[in-house]
Amino acid sequence: MSKKRKSYEKSFIILIVAIVIIFLAYFGSPLSKVRNITVKGVNDLGAQQVIDATKITDNSLLLGVFLRQNSISNNTHKELPSVKSVSFKTKNLRDLTINVNEYPTLGLIFKDGYYYRIIDNGKILSNKLKSYTGNYPIYTNFDKKDDLKKITEIYKKMPESVKNNISEIHNASTKINPYRIKIDMNDGNKVIADTRTVDKKMKYYPSIASQMKKKGVIDIEVGAYSYPFDDKK
Template identity: 85%
Template sequence: MSKKRKSYEKSFLIFIIAIIIITLAYFGSPLSKVKDITVKGVNDLGAQQVINATDISDNSLLVGVFFRQNSISDATRKKLPSVKSISFRTKNMRDLTINVKEYATLGLIYKNGYYYRIIDNGRILTNKLKSYTGNYPIYTNFNKKRELEKITKIYKKMPESVKNNVSEIHNASTKVNPYRIKIDMNDGNKIVADVRTVDKKMKYYPSIASQMKKKGVINLEIGAYSYPFDNKK
């Protein structure tokens, strides 16, 4: 073996050893661990709630987070069903940003003293809420899953200005009209409608309400007309 070949092999060995030493030193130092965690994109969830679900802490290896990001994402979505997707980004090789996309909340149901969120993928979350924040409608008397799914889809398609005004949606079916619903609005008006046509008619609500001199009832079952609460109609 030539001296040149031996010199090359010796240099290569020294290089490999140096890489191993540097790697071990890095993983044994604080530089390899997550320093600060920032959560972006949360709406109904809390930032700390997301961090806890990922099991990432300032003791976690940053490189380990990225190697395991798919499994961390899957585990987080199982713990927090309202999470649609989750991804990770690093800054300064130590700070971690968790980007979250949530399923939109389409309202809540009230049962046995607790509120339960209904999210955009049709699920009713099992988390019990004594109270809630956000401008979401409360659904009552929709005892069948199919009925609840239908009315939440209708609500989702309403114009934003109308959605923000909806307070409660009640199943008010009768023998005469099994499709009847009642809607309480935040502005004080009440709506009587048919679930089969309400999605097309609710867009007219702002115009009808603006012409009312007093708060009252807007009937959208057949046609569209309104009358004040003190009217015996």
């Protein structure tokens, strides 16, 4: 073996040893661990809820977080079903950002003194809420899961300007019309509608409401007309 080759091999071994030492020194130092955590993308969850669900702490190895990204995302979804997934970005190789992809809330139901969130995949979350924040409708008397899922899908298709004005949606079915519903609006009006046509007709609500001189009822169950509450219709 030539002296030149021996020199190359010796240099290579020294390089490998140096890399191993640096590698071990890095992972044994605070520089390898998460320093600051920022959460982005949450709407109805608290940032600390997400951090707790990921089980990432200031003692977690940053590299370990990225190597276990899919596993952490899946476990976070199990812990918080309204979270579709989480992904991570780092800054300065110390600071971690958790980006949350969250299912939108489509409303709530009230039962036994608590509110329960209904999310975009049709699931009713088991978390009990004494109160809630956000402008979401309350669904009442939708005792069958299929009926509740159907009305939330209808609500989702409505224009944002209309959705933001809806306070409560009631199942008001009768023998004559099992599709009948009543809607309480935040502006004080009430709407009588049919689930088969309400998503198309509600887009006319702002125009009809603007022409009303007094608060009252807008009936779009069959046709489309309105009358004040003090009218005996």
